[in-house]
Amino acid sequence: MSQKLKFMDFCAGIGGGRLGLTNLGLECVAFSEIDPLAVNTYNVLHDSDEKNYGDLTKIDTNKLPKFDLLIGGFPCQTFSIVGKRKGFDDERGKIIYSLVKILKNNKIPFFILENVKGLISHDKGRTLDTIKELLENAGYDLYYNVLNSLDYGVPQMRERVYFVGIKKGLCKKEFKWPRKIKNKNIENFLCDDESVILPLDNVTFNKYLNNKYNKGKYNLKEILSKDYLVLDTRQSDLRIYKNKVPTLRTGRHGILYVKNGELHKLTGYEGLLLQGFPDEIANKAKNAKINSNKLLSQAGNAMTVNVISAICKELLKCIEEETNE
Ligand SMILES: C[S@@+](CC[C@H](N)C(=O)[O-])C[C@H]1O[C@@H](n2cnc3c(N)ncnc32)[C@H](O)[C@@H]1O
Numbered sequence: 001m002s003q004k005l006k007f008m009d010f011c012a013g014i015g016g017g018r019l020g021l022t023n024l025g026l027e028c029v030a031f032s033e034i035d036p037l038a039v040n041t042y043n044v045l046h047d048s049d050e051k052n053y054g055d056l057t058k059i060d061t062n063k064l065p066k067f068d069l070l071i072g073g074f075p076c077q078t079f080s081i082v083g084k085r086k087g088f089d090d091e092r093g094k095i096i097y098s099l100v101k102i103l104k105n106n107k108i109p110f111f112i113l114e115n116v117k118g119l120i121s122h123d124k125g126r127t128l129d130t131i132k133e134l135l136e137n138a139g140y141d142l143y144y145n146v147l148n149s150l151d152y153g154v155p156q157m158r159e160r161v162y163f164v165g166i167k168k169g170l171c172k173k174e175f176k177w178p179r180k181i182k183n184k185n186i187e188n189f190l191c192d193d194e195s196v197i198l199p200l201d202n203v204t205f206n207k208y209l210n211n212k213y214n215k216g217k218y219n220l221k222e223i224l225s226k227d228y229l230v231l232d233t234r235q236s237d238l239r240i241y242k243n244k245v246p247t248l249r250t251g252r253h254g255i256l257y258v259k260n261g262e263l264h265k266l267t268g269y270e271g272l273l274l275q276g277f278p279d280e281i282a283n284k285a286k287n288a289k290i291n292s293n294k295l296l297s298q299a300g301n302a303m304t305v306n307v308i309s310a311i312c313k314e315l316l317k318c319i320e321e322e323t324n325e
Pocket of ligand 1: 015032
């Protein structure tokens with residue numbers, strides 16, 4: 001059955017979710033994305049020729065193709081701590097209503113949704129309660145959990161809330177969240193031979209190093225002696241990470257790492273690897289000359305491929321048990 005499962009990719013971005021599913025043999029029948037630059041990268045990475053239905057809030061549900069699973073990483077900004085926390089009052093917060101409409105009208109058996117962890121505490125938990133109620137009332141057994149990409153084979157700290165829905169009565173077996181797996185070495189991810197080296201006298205970097213919070217705290221010589229140490233500069237803060245990278249985010253381009261005694265800027269290609277895109281797919285973006293900073297932003301918006309595969313594998317166990325009975 002898993003071979004035949006068809007899905008549609010909503011708020012598709014650059015298709016991290018899509019790849020997590022196609023890796024398991026599922027077939028993408030269409031997608032929906034409004035950002036033309038993300039669509040361009042999506043087409044490059046996935047060689048996709050499926051139809052883009054554009055703005056999902058304006059879709060005529062009768063015109064959608066038939067599919068079994070809806071995947072959607074609805075926009076983060078409305079719910080995230082980074083955003084202004086307007087929640088449902090923000091237009092984009094209403095995307096969930098359109099997704100629920102599609103689930104209901106098109107009687108979709110399964111869904112996987114993703115959002116930022118901040119959704120859970122947004123508006124004292126009321127936003128989460130509303131979303132849960134909406135999805136359950138649409139006729140689904142609902143499971144939700146916060147997973148960290150770091151636990152699923154990529155060295156990136158990325159906590160996201162995932163929702164899995166199974167149409168009531170479809171599966172007797174309860175959905176189980178995937179088990180954590182051992183992480184891979186960070187060297188395999190920070191490996192772009194086109195990464196730019198930051199001169200050690202870079203004014204901005206030195207401002208971070210020597211501002212009133214950090215002065216005397218870090219020894220640059222010592223930092224540079226440790227290959228693959230990761231440095232994150234943001235606001236007035238300088239943070240150092242070993243064997244892992246902080247959450248990639250749109251607009252956060254202050255991530256550096258040490259290699260051969262030099263400071264390298266994290267590239268878009270490396271951002272893709274850190275989101276679980278394999279080297280051969282990430283290379284397509286390089287070959288298509290997609291701007292590295294733009295790609296890094298897009299990677300920061302994506303779902304982690306490995307996490308989606310791990311979740312979907314568990315979902316398939318529930319589905320396959322039904323078909324085998
Ligand atoms: C958090 S990102 C999801 C990324 C995606 N899941 C991936 O793996 O790359 C949210 C995406 O939703 C898109 N979006 C926002 N409003 C939309 C709408 N009304 N219809 C379709 N896509 C929308 C944004 O352009 C953005 O790319």
